[in-house]
Amino acid sequence: MSVNKLEALLDALASLKGWHNPDSDCYQLRNPLGLASFARVGKHEMDHQGRRIFQSSLAGMKACLFDLEVKVSGKSRAGVKEDDAIANLLRVYGLTEKAGQQQIIRFLRRALKDQTVDLNTKLTYFREDSPENGQA
Secondary structure (H helix, E strand, O other): OOOOHHHHHHHHHHHHOOOOOOOOHHHHHOOOOOOEOOOOOOOOOEOOOOEEOOOOHHHHHHHHHHHHHHHHOOOOOOOOOOOOEHHHHHHHOOOOOHHHHHHHHHHHHHHHOOOOOOOOOEHHHHOOOOHHHOOO
């Protein structure tokens, strides 16, 4: 059995953003990554900072997982390409400080049991259909 790489990435990001701290905004919004809403006004419930509010943690997790999936596939409006390094993705999520980035890498190495993961790891590593994941 192996951990889904994209889910591990979500867990790493959510952990750094305070998802498991009941006092954190992410926890209170049921929004593990603090996703903003870019939809037309009224389509999504959001807080005063434009972050989405979900009715359940499951709904928030699913939305965040979808957001990550779109970004690692290179199909998002964020400008991340599928062959970009993980460091570029972390910047999109507002993680620009080296300490935070290294915390994500340490989490991923432990979760995925893969010491080769670093800030230069390509986003294709996290795709289920990647050759790196035994799929073509």
